[in-house]
Amino acid sequence: MDGFEGPLDLLLTLARTQKVDLRAISVLALARQYLAFVEKARELRIELAADYLVMAAWLAFLKSRLLLPPDPEEEGPSAEDLAAHLAFQLERLEAMRKAAARLMARDQLGRDVFARGEPQGVERARRVTYTATLLDLMQGYARLRTRDDFRPFVMDRDGVFTMEEALERMRPLIGAVVEWTDILSFLPQGWNADAARCRSATAATFAATLELAKGGGLDLRQTDTFGPIHIRRRP
Amino acid sequence: MSDDDAQTPESLFQAPPLAEQERMVEAILFASAAPVTVADLHARLPHGCDAPAALSHLAKRYEGRGVRLIRVGDAWAFRTASDLAFLMTRETVETRKLSRAAIETLAIIAYHQPVTRAEIEEIRGVSVSKGTVEQLLELDWIKLGKRKQTPGRPVTFVVTRAFLDHFGLETPRDLPGLKELRAAGLLESTPSPDALPEPEGDAQDDLFVPSPPEEPPV
Amino acid sequence: MSDDDAQTPESLFQAPPLAEQERMVEAILFASAAPVTVADLHARLPHGCDAPAALSHLAKRYEGRGVRLIRVGDAWAFRTASDLAFLMTRETVETRKLSRAAIETLAIIAYHQPVTRAEIEEIRGVSVSKGTVEQLLELDWIKLGKRKQTPGRPVTFVVTRAFLDHFGLETPRDLPGLKELRAAGLLESTPSPDALPEPEGDAQDDLFVPSPPEEPPV
Numbered sequence: 093m094d095g096f097e098g099p100l101d102l103l104l105t106l107a108r109t110q111k112v113d114l115r116a117i118s119v120l121a122l123a124r125q126y127l128a129f130v131e132k133a134r135e136l137r138i139e140l141a142a143d144y145l146v147m148a149a150w151l152a153f154l155k156s157r158l159l160l161p162p163d164p165e166e167e168g169p170s171a172e173d174l175a176a177h178l179a180f181q182l183e184r185l186e187a188m189r190k191a192a193a194r195l196m197a198r199d200q201l202g203r204d205v206f207a208r209g210e211p212q213g214v215e216r217a218r219r220v221t222y223t224a225t226l227l228d229l230m231q232g233y234a235r236l237r238t239r240d241d242f243r244p245f246v247m248d249r250d251g252v253f254t255m256e257e258a259l260e261r262m263r264p265l266i267g268a269v270v271e272w273t274d275i276l277s278f279l280p281q282g283w284n285a286d287a288a289r290c291r292s293a294t295a296a297t298f299a300a301t302l303e304l305a306k307g308g309g310l311d312l313r314q315t316d317t318f319g320p321i322h323i324r325r326r327p
Numbered sequence: 328m329s330d331d332d333a334q335t336p337e338s339l340f341q342a343p344p345l346a347e348q349e350r351m352v353e354a355i356l357f358a359s360a361a362p363v364t365v366a367d368l369h370a371r372l373p374h375g376c377d378a379p380a381a382l383s384h385l386a387k388r389y390e391g392r393g394v395r396l397i398r399v400g401d402a403w404a405f406r407t408a409s410d411l412a413f414l415m416t417r418e419t420v421e422t423r424k425l426s427r428a429a430i431e432t433l434a435i436i437a438y439h440q441p442v443t444r445a446e447i448e449e450i451r452g453v454s455v456s457k458g459t460v461e462q463l464l465e466l467d468w469i470k471l472g473k474r475k476q477t478p479g480r481p482v483t484f485v486v487t488r489a490f491l492d493h494f495g496l497e498t499p500r501d502l503p504g505l506k507e508l509r510a511a512g513l514l515e516s517t518p519s520p521d522a523l524p525e526p527e528g529d530a531q532d533d534l535f536v537p538s539p540p541e542e543p544p545v
Numbered sequence: 546m547s548d549d550d551a552q553t554p555e556s557l558f559q560a561p562p563l564a565e566q567e568r569m570v571e572a573i574l575f576a577s578a579a580p581v582t583v584a585d586l587h588a589r590l591p592h593g594c595d596a597p598a599a600l601s602h603l604a605k606r607y608e609g610r611g612v613r614l615i616r617v618g619d620a621w622a623f624r625t626a627s628d629l630a631f632l633m634t635r636e637t638v639e640t641r642k643l644s645r646a647a648i649e650t651l652a653i654i655a656y657h658q659p660v661t662r663a664e665i666e667e668i669r670g671v672s673v674s675k676g677t678v679e680q681l682l683e684l685d686w687i688k689l690g691k692r693k694q695t696p697g698r699p700v701t702f703v704v705t706r707a708f709l710d711h712f713g714l715e716t717p718r719d720l721p722g723l724k725e726l727r728a729a730g731l732l733e734s735t736p737s738p739d740a741l742p743e744p745e746g747d748a749q750d751d752l753f754v755p756s757p758p759e760e761p762p763v
Contacts, residue, residue, distance in 0.1 A: 097428060100452025143453070184450060187513045192434030194503040199409040201493045202420035206407040206576035209418060212358035212625060214371075215634040222684060224643040224651070226712045232645065233652035234726045236668060353611030354629040357575075371632055393571030407572040414569055414589055418576045 099147035102126070104182050114183040119175035120158050123151040154178070253283060253293040258300035266310050272322040275301055342375030345384065352381040362402030362492055399492045409495070429459045433468060437490070437502055438514060441472035441483030460484070468493065560593030563602065570599040580620030647677050651686060655708070655720055659690035659701030678702070686711065 096102045106125045107117050130148045133140055157171035169177075199205050261280060275297055283293035301323050304310050314321045342348065351372055356363055368378040382403055386396040394405050407415065425433070432455055435447050447455050463469040472485035486499060496502065508514050560566065569590055574581055586596035600621055604614040612623045625633060643651070650673055653665050665673050681687040690703035704717060714720065 097431075098451065098453025103452075181450075181452065184513045185452065187508055187511070188431060188434050188438065188450060191438055191502070191504055191508065192430045195434055195437065195494060196430060198494045198496075198503070199412070201406070201495070202418075202422065204409045204412040205495060206415050206418050206572070207360040208357060208405060209360075209576040209578040210622065211360035212633055214358075216637060218637050218639060220639045220641055222643045222647070222680065223640050224648055226714070228643065228648050229652045229655065229712065230721055230726055232648035233656055236649055236653065237726075350609075350611035350626065351629055351632055354625045355611075355632055357612045357623065358625055358633060371635065391568075393568035393573075394575045405575065407576050408568065411569060411572040414573055415576055417589070418578075 099126075099144050100181060100185055102129070102144070103147070103178075104185055107182055114179060114186060117179055117182070119178055120155060122178075123155040123158075126151050127155070251286070251288050251292060253280065253289070253296040255296045255299040255303070258293070258296035259303060262297065262300045262304060266304060266323070266325055269310070269323060269325050272313065272324045274320045275323055276320065342377070343373055345377070345380060348372065348376045348378075348381040349384045349388075351376070352378060352385055356385075356396070356403060356405050359404070362399040362404035362488065364402040366401075368403075397495065398497045400488045400498060402488060404492065406495075425462070426459065428456065429462055432459050433463055433486075433490075436463070436469050436484045437486045437499065438505065438508060440485040440499065441475070443475055443481040443483050445481065447484075560595070561591055563595070563598060566590065566594045566596075566599040567602045567606070569594070570596060570603055574603075574614070574621060574623055577622075580617040580622035582620045585620075643680075644677070646674065647680055650677050651681055651704075651708075654681075654687050654702045655704050655717060658703040658717065659693070661693055661699040661701050663699060665702075 096105065103122060103126060106129065107114060107122055109125070110117055110121065112118075127148060130140065130144065154171060154174055158175060162170060201207065262278060265278065276294065278297055279290070279293045283289045298321065301310065301312060301321075305312050305323075309326060310323050311326050312321060312323055343351070352368060355368060355371055365378050365382075368382075369376065372378060382396070389396045389405070393408055393411055395408055397404060397406050428451075431451060432447055435450050436442055439446065439450070444455055444460070460469075466489075467487055468490040469484045470487050472483040474480040475483055490496075491498070499505075505514075561569070570586060573586065573589055583596045583600070586600075587594065590596060590599075600614065607614045607623075611626055611629055613626050615622060615624050649669055650665055653668050654660055657664065657668070662673055662678070678687075684707075685705055686708040687702045688705050690701040692698040693701055709715065709717070
């Protein structure tokens with residue numbers, strides 16, 4: 093049974109022995125051939141697969157239906173319909189086999205026609221493009237300007253004369269101040285012209301003289317309110 | 328957009344002359360062993376190229392040559408002329424011999440696609456072994472199609488571009504004897520009158536129409 | 546092949562016409578995985594073929610085509626025409642967001658152009674890396690403007706036409722000003738409590754006045 097691809101294949105092989113067109117085949121005769129074949133296999137103690145036996149049972153049923161006059165009570169397909177369908181199945185299977193043979197007879201790639209033997213692979217070149225939107229740009233700029241607004245306040249040192257600077261300036265000078273002298277004359281050069289710089293230098297110098305007075309190095313006096321402040325070396 | 332504006336972009340991205348496009352398509356197809364789709368060609372050619380026009384010129388140029396330009400579904404490839412196969416013994420690829428079951432199953436899928444496993448079994452009268460389907464899938468000759476809109480939504484099988492390429496078919500419509508088989512009613516799934524009605528219904532109506540997206544008609 | 550040879554009994558196995566030999570050589574070279582020597586061609590072609598003659602005809606036929614017949618040592622092969630090599634690389638374009646440093650630098654150039662590197666660094670508060678400027682130059686979004694008429698005559702940067710195109714601006718003046726940025730909620734800070742004069746006030750007014758001659762208004 094190895095040579096057959098199932099019961100339909102066996103039936104097709106048997107049908108060919110009738111040497112007629114499959115459309116004109118006698119299904120009754122075919123059923124008898126098949127059943128005889130199965131009987132023979134049984135005698136030879138050849139084990140048949142289940143589907144061969146199922147087909148045998150179905151064909152035995154079909155054979156009896158074909159031989160008996162049709163029962164008008166019975167519903168469903170007639171015996172002739174069943175036989176016609178079996179013939180159709182056989183014809184279709186044979187047609188597909190012929191089609192398969194024609195397909196395999198075509199020129200085949202790698203056997204009859206050939207593809208490029210040395211294909212040139214497509215090189216993958218990765219290119220990176222950068223993108224930014226107008227919003228990115230605006231946000232970036234806004235971020236910068238926002239940062240400016242929050243920059244910690246830093247004194248503009250250009251216009252500031254510190255007390256430390258004033259002290260450093262006054263210390264070597266006071267030894268020579270014997271007479272009462274207006275502290276405004278001790279302002280460093282160039283700090284008089286601009287009002288803001290003058291204020292800063294005056295304040296720093298005054299603070300420095302207070303510091304020096306505290307240390308006992310000099311005396312301070314102011315004769316009237318808002319009047320000029322004079323200093324001299326403590327005798 | 329003024330007339331001036333309309334002309335500027337065109338001249339900036341003007342497609343190369345057709346003769347040049349033909350050379351480009353020639354180079355791309357020559358470099359590839361597998362068929363290249365028209366969409367792929369357009370993706371690789373400069374902007375504005377007309378791949379189908381270039382292909383048709385190219386096909387004419389190679390008529391009668393030792394190498395031919397052939398169409399495979401929506402793709403194109405150069406292949407050696409089949410009459411020169413005798414020279415190619417060195418290139419011949421030894422393929423594993425397909426079993427009779429595999430060949431029949433392949434033919435049934437090709438002629439009846441999209442087709443379910445149950446339909447294949449109904450035609451062959453025997454169950455389809457898993458190995459057979461796997462072998463055909465491995466060869467990349469068949470693939471899964473859409474599920475059938477019937478109870479159980481069974482998967483269907485269809486043939487691939489590699490199948491068409493292997494057997495030198497432009498489209499599944501070019502299968503040998505397809506028209507005759509259809510005319511003879513042998514591609515119809517007639518339900519078995521005794522058993523439960525087969526669920527195939529309109530299988531034949533959409534034989535090659537709903538080709539999956541990978542296989543769009545050219 | 547000389548006339549004498551043709552007269553010998555070998556004429557029984559007469560060589561195919563040269564045009565046919567050319568087809569054969571074409572097919573062999575096409576399908577071969579490596580360049581083929583003349584000796585190899587003779588071994589594979591029918592008896593009596595003249596491979597060098599066929600090769601020279603074939604080479605002429607492919608002159609100026611998308612593929613060329615070329616000699617590789619003592620062997621022959623088809624190769625893509627060198628001017629079409631660009632078709633053999635498939636660029637995959639990856640789009641990335643511009644870095645924060647680059648965006649800020651670009652923004653400063655756009656809002657303050659023409660601007661020197663030192664000025665950019667002053668505004669950003671950090672030094673500008675060479676890479677950032679190079680990247681923006683490569684993107685063709687900035688270019689060198691006129692040198693500044695200050696000590697050292699430093700170069701300045703200005704934005705380009707490509708920049709305006711990319712950001713959908715007609716002129717650099719179309720960039721939203723700080724007031725608009727604040728109105729759009731992009732500038733959330735309140736002015737400093739010191740009530741220092743806002744630096745942007747007049748900065749905006751003359752921002753784009755000295756637009757360089759390379760950037761004529763559209």
